[in-house]
Amino acid sequence: MITLYDFELSGNCYKPRLLMSILGLTYETVPVDFYPGREHKSEAFLKLNPFGELPVLVDDGLVLRDSQAILIYLASKYDKTGQWYPLSDPAVLAEIAIWHDFANRITATASAARLGLSMFYDVDIEAAQAGAHQLFRLLDEHLWFGEREGRDWLCAPSHPTTADIACFPYVALSEEAGVPRQDYPAIRRWLDRVKRIPGFTVMSGVFPAGPAIEA
Amino acid sequence: MITLYDFELSGNCYKPRLLMSILGLTYETVPVDFYPGREHKSEAFLKLNPFGELPVLVDDGLVLRDSQAILIYLASKYDKTGQWYPLSDPAVLAEIAIWHDFANRITATASAARLGLSMFYDVDIEAAQAGAHQLFRLLDEHLWFGEREGRDWLCAPSHPTTADIACFPYVALSEEAGVPRQDYPAIRRWLDRVKRIPGFTVMSGVFPAGPAIEA
Missing domain, CATH: 3.40.30.10 (Glutaredoxin)
Incomplete structure (x- = not known):
């Protein structure tokens, strides 16, 4: 159990x-x-x-x-599909480690600002928000280049990995941290893709995907 | 290449x-x-x-x-031995991720203090040193309990993994950070074990293992 x-x-x-x-x-x-x-x-x-x-x-x-x-x-x-942590692919395992570390940096910034705003933690909220924006810019560029190369996810071209799960929550909750996402269109598209993974579930502050937009 | x-x-x-x-x-x-x-x-x-x-x-x-x-x-x-990152053992892979993250916390404290002392970085040296001591205490306890259970390494009982490599440098360099290790005997024994791994190599500030002590 x-x-x-x-x-x-x-x-x-x-x-x-x-x-x-x-x-x-x-x-x-x-x-x-x-x-x-x-x-x-x-x-x-x-x-x-x-x-x-x-x-x-x-x-x-x-x-x-x-x-x-x-x-x-x-x-x-x-995971019987082997896609979420692909043990036979050293390069993807390394990319996942890189983006797991990135997730911790998001926690240290976007989550810290949210703790300061919503749970009254003693945090330098403006510094945390500025740090989150720096990271979001790097993330948006990574995703935007990915889309141009046919890679829809953080680490592997054709499927999500644990890194997408690790980075998703505090990016999706960033409005609660006072970090809006209007300047990060590739991040917004990636959040929407994560929400469409079969079995996706919400938490307080994270909404389900809306109806798909007709092309 | x-x-x-x-x-x-x-x-x-x-x-x-x-x-x-x-x-x-x-x-x-x-x-x-x-x-x-x-x-x-x-x-x-x-x-x-x-x-x-x-x-x-x-x-x-x-x-x-x-x-x-x-x-x-x-x-x-x-690695042809499969010991350094044992892909077939999910529990050890998780332990390695835990101690890789710990290595980043050591970097944020012990390495930060060393940058402040030796390369004149603008760092709160005392806070960084205090943070390093907190982590060293947790590390020493983990290693000390391990020795009592027959585990000589951070994650796997009988052999080192990438986690031992990841945590070694800034612990071994802690004197340069003004963080002495006399209160951490299990850490000192573990550092010595790492130095005796075949193929071990030094860097500036890290000395080779001394002669083994006769029991």
Whole structure:
């Protein structure tokens, strides 16, 4: 049985929920009161994850922290298509590592600004927003060049990988961070593609895809 | 042919040099004047890596940034033992992702303090040192519990992985960051084990292993 220690409003917790939904896995959640309760810093939780961070996934006794690590685990263990973490392709594995790291940079900027605005964290909101815009510009260029080369996803040309799941939540939630996306058309098209992946699921603040636009 | 865009004093550049030495790979280096020249922010270098960061590895036309991503690529492509990035073991792959992320946290603290002290970067040195000590305590506990369970390495019980390579440099260089290691005996033993891996190579500031102590 898979158990996810979860906070509904966390983009990092949404990552494994999203991939498990797409892969059709069943799991149970244990809600952790991240805000306002700070339960992730409680003695009981620190025994599970000494870093005091969400999410934590437990599968048959194996305890894993770090949202991207959990994605790698779920994909390499349960994805029968082999597309989400393509173990036989070293170049794509390296690209995925690059964009998993990028996802952490988005967390350090866009998510930090959202924590400051919506959960009253002590954050330099303007600096975090400026950092998010710098990253969004790099992301938009990467996606825009990709579209010109026939690559619709972050790492592999013809299918999404765990990197698309890792980068999606805090980009999709950026309005809650005061980081609008009107200057990033390739990002907006990519968000829409992610929302059309079979099995996609929403979270609070992330809306389903609208009707497809006729060409 | 493998080409590494390299700065000798960078712990992040040392990571691929170290793994390539262990794997017995031949490569050429292109020196990049990170300090004082800031060549990694030059227009020419930004074309290679829009993030303006070292190292960059080019293998047969494939351009990769991010030291941990480069380790994953080298191991999954060139390591015939399969131990350095064990593709058939989802749990170990997840552990490696966790400790690759930990390596980035060490960079953000221990390496930042070293940049402040040795290359006059504008860094809050005391805050960076305090952050490094927090991480070193978690690392020491992880290694100490591992030794009691018969696990000598960060992720796999009986052999090192790319995670050991990723975490090694800035821990081994911590004296240059003003972060002494006398309170971390398990870290000191682990550093010594890494230095005894066949093919280990040094960098400026990292000394070879001493003579083994008779039991």
